[in-house]
Amino acid sequence: DGGITQSPKYLFRKEGQNVTLSCEQNLNHDAMYWYRQDPGQGLRLIYYSQIVNDFQKGDIAEGYSVSREKKESFPLTVTSAQKNPTAFYLCASSIDRIEPQHFGDGTRLSIL
Amino acid sequence: GENVEQHPSTLSVQEGDSAVIKCTYSDSASNYFPWYKQELGKGPQLIIDIRSNVGEKKDQRIAVTLNKTAKHFSLHITETQPEDSAVYFCAARATNTGNQFYFGTGTSLTVIP
Numbered sequence: 001d002g003g004i005t006q007s008p009k010y011l012f013r014k015e016g017q018n019v020t021l022s023c024e025q026n027l028n029h030d031a032m033y034w035y036r037q038d039p040g041q042g043l044r045l046i047y048y049s050q051i052v053n054d055f056q057k058g059d060i061a062e063g064y065s066v067s068r069e070k071k072e073s074f075p076l077t078v079t080s081a082q083k084n085p086t087a088f089y090l091c092a093s094s095i096d097r098i099e100p101q102h103f104g105d106g107t108r109l110s111i112l
Numbered sequence: 113g114e115n116v117e118q119h120p121s122t123l124s125v126q127e128g129d130s131a132v133i134k135c136t137y138s139d140s141a142s143n144y145f146p147w148y149k150q151e152l153g154k155g156p157q158l159i160i161d162i163r164s165n166v167g168e169k170k171d172q173r174i175a176v177t178l179n180k181t182a183k184h185f186s187l188h189i190t191e192t193q194p195e196d197s198a199v200y201f202c203a204a205r206a207t208n209t210g211n212q213f214y215f216g217t218g219t220s221l222t223v224i225p
Contacts, residue, residue, distance in 0.1 A: 004155075006155075040121070040217060040218075041217055042116065042118075042201065042214070042215035042216050042217045042218065043156075043201070043215040044215075045212060045213075048212075058212075059113075090155055090156070092155075097210065097211045098144075098205070098211050100144075100146050100158050100161060101158075101213065102158070103148075103155030103156045103157070104155050105153070105154050105155045106153075106154070106155050
């Protein structure tokens with residue numbers, strides 16, 4: 001079945017550590033996205049990528065980094081510069097920037 | 113940029129009743145409005161959408177209406193069932209900001225059997 005796979009489902013980070021969240025899609029979509037979801041708030045865009053080897057900052061990119069070396073993969077690194085990283089992170093993909101997005105099941109990141 | 117507001121934040125209905133969730137948007141250039149359903153521990157799933165050249169769209173028990181003049185759109189669920197219980201998000205695609213999607217803050221719907 002085609003879809004978006006996020007791993008791990010739960011992730012714990014110590015203070016000062018960088019952690020990387022995985023996102024893989026087999027939908028042959030060109031565009032991929034990372035969102036952050038906090039209680040009582042809508043989804044906020046962290047980064048997006050329209051094609052391989054290209055990505056753009058979203059509304060809350062500070063403290064995060066991404067790469068897009070393969071069409072299928074769009075990993076997100078939460079760096080130690082992100083002071084409030086505890087959240088639910090959602091990866092999405094779409095055929096292009098105009099078409100609706102399909103979401104993975106998320107990774108919940110917590111600080112130890 | 114676009115600002116999407118969603119109401120109510122929580123909604124409880126009896127099984128079989130209807131549920132209505134409303135969203136407003138600020139950017140008149142927004143032209144596409146999807147609705148997502150998110151179950152606990154899962155990612156949002158697209159359930160219905162509407163484009164700005166259409167006033168209403170229906171899919172079985174779910175319908176969406178759009179009022180471009182007032183800049184608001186609504187999700188209507190009829191004959192609610194317990195499996196409709198979830199968090200629902202509206203979104204608007206803003207053409208003025210590179211087709212970025214802006215999301216509402218979500219409505220937690222509980223259908224009481």
